[in-house]
Amino acid sequence: MRRLTTVAVASVMALSAATPASAAEPSAAQGAWRPAPQASYDLPAGARCDFAVHTQPVVDEVRKLVLDTYPDGRPKRELYAGDLILEITNTQTGASTRADAGGTTMIDYHADGSMTWYAVGPVMAGFRAGGGTLPRGLYILDGVYTLDIAADGYKTVDMIQGSTRDLCADVA
Template identity: 55%
Template structure:
């Protein structure tokens, strides 16, 4: 790992963690303000990520977003996300569940080709299908300082700088 990469990641983390609190921001929807960014519930069939079918639903969702840059047509090209987020992942066969604290701070670069690059400090939930990433098929809680590249075809590449990868499927199966 290069010292520049670590220092860049630490600078990113510091800037994300010192971002203006949502309560002090301009009104939602204003150019300088933060706006709600709700997380949708989802269902995944058995074998797609975990061996059992799973249901994921936010139980705490205070995530907000702020558009940092736009393309000439007005679509966002860089967006910051932050806020408390706890997602309940439930094995729908057994009822076993795990509440994942996924409230990390992220800056997402939305590229014109449909790909994305996430610069993350803290925990985020990541689902990976078979042959869809450099992690095995699964549902993961990533925590630390890292980047995540999501190709236009959905392939996910995790670049962990410092942190942990927690297998959520193992917690509920």
């Protein structure tokens, strides 16, 4: 599995490095890079942190490229890349932190509704109580890793090389 993951991550790095800057511009052409904006959102107390949080992009230059589709046109494999800085705020105290979540990720969408992320660099992921290999919280996963998300939402992180940052602790 590690060899497969390493090859997939190397492919993500090669694809993102080989894309000229002009390819990042949105176009009507099939297979073109397109903006993939991150929406602001609120989570109630207990959903990810002990307190309610608001997450808002401060810098959002994320774009995606559809690499493969199912016969019905749904994406089968996509590549995401671009700068993303998020501000996470404890809505009870006003404490906030900024986090770089601008990693490069190739996502395989499986027919059963599950997905596998092959990532290099920082990505934010939330975990519900009992919902994965990390405790409930909001995390920045950074390094080289895979994130398997089962059809029921259970998340499994396989950190090949890297770290996790607990954003709930940063704004507690």
